[in-house]
Amino acid sequence: xxxxxxxxxxxxxxxxxxxxxxxxxxxxxxxxxxxxxxxxxxxxxxxxxxxxxxxxxxxxxxxxxxxxxxxxxxxxxxxxxxxxxxxxxxxxxxxxxxxxxxxxxxxxxxxxxxxxxxxxxxxxxxxxxxxxxxxxxxxxxxxxxxxxxxxxxxxxxxxxxxxxxxxxxxxxxxxxxxxxxxxxxxxxxxxxxxxxxxxxxxxxxxxxxxxxxxxxxxxxxxxxxxxxxxxxxxxxxxxxxxxxxxxxxxxxxxxxxxxxxxxxxxxxxxxxxxxxxxxxxxxxxxxxxxxxxxxxxxxxxxxxxxxxxxxxxxxxxxxxxxxxxxxxxxxxxxxxxxxxxxxxxxxxxxxxxxxxxxxxxxxxxxxxxxxxxxxxxxxxxxxxxxxxxxxxxxxxxxxxxxxxxxxxxxx
Ligand code: G3I
Numbered sequence: 001x002x003x004x005x006x007x008x009x010x011x012x013x014x015x016x017x018x019x020x021x022x023x024x025x026x027x028x029x030x031x032x033x034x035x036x037x038x039x040x041x042x043x044x045x046x047x048x049x050x051x052x053x054x055x056x057x058x059x060x061x062x063x064x065x066x067x068x069x070x071x072x073x074x075x076x077x078x079x080x081x082x083x084x085x086x087x088x089x090x091x092x093x094x095x096x097x098x099x100x101x102x103x104x105x106x107x108x109x110x111x112x113x114x115x116x117x118x119x120x121x122x123x124x125x126x127x128x129x130x131x132x133x134x135x136x137x138x139x140x141x142x143x144x145x146x147x148x149x150x151x152x153x154x155x156x157x158x159x160x161x162x163x164x165x166x167x168x169x170x171x172x173x174x175x176x177x178x179x180x181x182x183x184x185x186x187x188x189x190x191x192x193x194x195x196x197x198x199x200x201x202x203x204x205x206x207x208x209x210x211x212x213x214x215x216x217x218x219x220x221x222x223x224x225x226x227x228x229x230x231x232x233x234x235x236x237x238x239x240x241x242x243x244x245x246x247x248x249x250x251x252x253x254x255x256x257x258x259x260x261x262x263x264x265x266x267x268x269x270x271x272x273x274x275x276x277x278x279x280x281x282x283x284x285x286x287x288x289x290x291x292x293x294x295x296x297x298x299x300x301x302x303x304x305x306x307x308x309x310x311x312x313x314x315x316x317x318x319x320x321x322x323x324x325x326x327x328x329x330x331x332x333x334x335x336x337x338x339x340x341x342x343x344x345x346x347x348x349x350x351x352x353x354x355x356x357x358x359x360x361x362x363x364x365x366x367x368x369x370x371x372x373x374x375x376x377x378x379x380x381x382x383x384x385x386x387x388x389x390x391x392x393x394x395x396x397x398x399x400x401x402x403x404x405x406x407x408x409x410x411x
Pocket of ligand 1: 110111165166328
């Protein structure tokens with residue numbers, strides 16, 4: 001794999017320089033408000049220089065990294081770099097393990113720490129008298145990830161405690177059956193508290209120091225399906241049973257049971273489009289010291305602006321006293337033409353480069369996690385959104401994330 005990696009990298013660099021000289025991807029519209037001619041011209045100059053630099057450096061051979069990159073090492077003075085992993089990957093073999101350990105120092109269970117993986121219906125139903133206010137929980141599904149992380153000194157982001165999705169309906173009903181009657185606010189608040197208490201206490205007592213960040217609440221504000229405060233109402237049994245303040249209550253309980261080293265996050269998608277709403281709805285929790293950070297999922301496309309719009313939102317959250325983590329980064333593309341892959345590489349370079357720059361300027365950016373190891377294992381399977389291709393080869397996206405000189409620092 002490493003040899004393959006190096007030769008791939010060399011060929012890729014060669015193509016990049018040739019493509020860069022041809023200037024194929026220099027005519028893209030930038031979507032910026034500046035005068036197009038000026039921008040195109042300045043970008044052509046920038047990219048030509050970069051391509052020439054790459055050519056020149058290539059001839060000196062200094063452009064090909066002596067050792068493979070390690071994203072975790074590149075950013076070790078800035079923030080952890082993580083990856084979301086499905087349970088099967090821990091039995092997938094050495095190639096996967098090598099790639100994970102070479103680049104990441106944090107992992108998130110893609111599904112195995114969600115309520116539908118932890119809640120134990122059979123045990124809950126078997127002892128209803130004792131479980132009526134405290135559903136039974138089990139941690140089998142996430143054990144491979146926990147053991148892998150502990151064996152290799154990785155930290156874990158716990159994703160997620162309170163979410164309208166992947167939380168079974170039976171958890172909200174009188175008799176823990178799928179079609180049972182929903183319980184009332186008081187009972188559901190007791191179940192919420194006990195679930196949060198049992199999950200956080202389990203990790204605190206059995207795996208101290210392993211969990212460094214917790215997505216306490218996921219995706220609670222969604223203008224398309226929300227109430228007047230954009231608190232999600234549609235398909236949301238938390239809203240239906242507890243009410244519009246369910247997300248606030250979750251933070252009250254989480255702060256009560258989390259250990260100090262577990263930073264408590266609100267996690268959501270499209271954060272750059274609903275920054276003010278998130279800040280407004282979380283203000284009370286923030287004021288009461290119940291929440292530490294905002295998890296910006298960062299499910300992006302190459303057509304979205306990162307250097308201005310996304311980073312503006314990052315600064316706004318930091319200025320409001322939150323730490324910020326990119327928790328589910330992937331950047332979708334529509335095809336795998338070289339020019340498109342280069343564009344994706346530039347977007348990844350902009351994302352990692354700007355987050356690094358802001359962190360070094362003092363903004364509390366405390367992590368970037370990509371949502372999957374390779375394109376073949378992405379929830380966005382038909383958009384090739386990740387750093388490695390399905391054969392685990394590094395893409396231009398990976399070189400961009402590594403700030404490799406072959407990827408121009410222009411979106
Ligand atoms: O485990 C079952 C398996 O038993 C069954 O045979 C199979 C076919 O039905 O489904 C399997 O469950 C799937 C699960 O992933 C595990 O692979 C679910 O159907 C599938 O819906 C689920 O998708 C996950 C999705 O969340 C569900 O909402 C994705 O893997 C996961 O990447 C995605 O992650 C979410 C974040 O948690 C929150 N932010 C958005 C992000 C993308 O949707």
